[in-house]
Amino acid sequence: MTQISGEKLISFMQEQAAHITFLTGAGVSTPSGIPDYRSLTGVYHGLEEPEYLLSATCLKYEPEKFYAFVKHLYHPDAKPNIIHEKIAEYCRQGSALVTQNIDGLHQRAVTPQMVAFHGNLSDVYCQKCQAAVPVADYLTSDVHANCGGRLRPNIILYEEGLPLQRIIVAEKMVAQAQLLVVVGTSLKVYPFAGLLDAKKLDSQVVVINREAPSRPLAADVLEYYGSAEEIFKEL
Ligand SMILES: [Zn+2]
Numbered sequence: 001m002t003q004i005s006g007e008k009l010i011s012f013m014q015e016q017a018a019h020i021t022f023l024t025g026a027g028v029s030t031p032s033g034i035p036d037y038r039s040l041t042g043v044y045h046g047l048e049e050p051e052y053l054l055s056a057t058c059l060k061y062e063p064e065k066f067y068a069f070v071k072h073l074y075h076p077d078a079k080p081n082i083i084h085e086k087i088a089e090y091c092r093q094g095s096a097l098v099t100q101n102i103d104g105l106h107q108r109a110v111t112p113q114m115v116a117f118h119g120n121l122s123d124v125y126c127q128k129c130q131a132a133v134p135v136a137d138y139l140t141s142d143v144h145a146n147c148g149g150r151l152r153p154n155i156i157l158y159e160e161g162l163p164l165q166r167i168i169v170a171e172k173m174v175a176q177a178q179l180l181v182v183v184g185t186s187l188k189v190y191p192f193a194g195l196l197d198a199k200k201l202d203s204q205v206v207v208i209n210r211e212a213p214s215r216p217l218a219a220d221v222l223e224y225y226g227s228a229e230e231i232f233k234e235l
Helices: 006-015 056-061 063-073 082-092 135-140 164-176 192-198 228-233
Strands: 020-024 096-099 114-116 119-126 151-155 179-183 204-209 222-225
Touching: 006 179, 006 204, 006 222, 006 228, 020 082, 020 164, 020 192, 056 063, 082 096, 082 228, 096 164, 114 164, 119 135, 135 151, 164 192, 204 228
Parallel strands: 020 096, 020 179, 096 114, 179 204, 204 222
Antiparallel strands: 119 151
16 A cells, blocks of 8 residues: 555546546545444444444334434535535536435435435435435434335345445446545445445555554555645635
């Protein structure tokens, strides 16, 4: 692994503006005031793991518990920050984005060519009648007023598989890129982390993060340690 200077990284991204695929995670949303949900469990449900509270089993057998937890993931006042905005601009020029974030901030920055790999909390539907329901209704009650069915957000829960089509589109986005920019994720979550395996042999990978990723990265990956906001401000 080789470190890259901020200056070099910025010129790299500017040169490849139309040929980047961004891979983003929770670190992109923390400047918007959205905490990583893993940090919430201690506060609200000392004994339960987020892996259970956000599982298909919990939703099915203890829907009240699921709802009580998932409500804390909504931050209606959070706004897209400079990272979301610059990525949206790049995607309007031909770049692409695969995000593992479910907070909907990339969508609110109006980002074309994007895949919300794990879904979007803002898409809520009724499990009984399949109708789409406004988020505001869901935050009031998880019971569908029209039919009495349980509502849920359209996110991938633990124990649920990803739609194959979504994986294929995301892999295509990775495969078409000349430059892959990984921001705000330590690449711990599979299959998201495995997307990099789809890259072209001659494309460059740059990781922007505050800390070193837990999974050892390939030797030809460039790393920038520091604030992603500072980098995106300069683009
Ligand atoms: Zn319904």
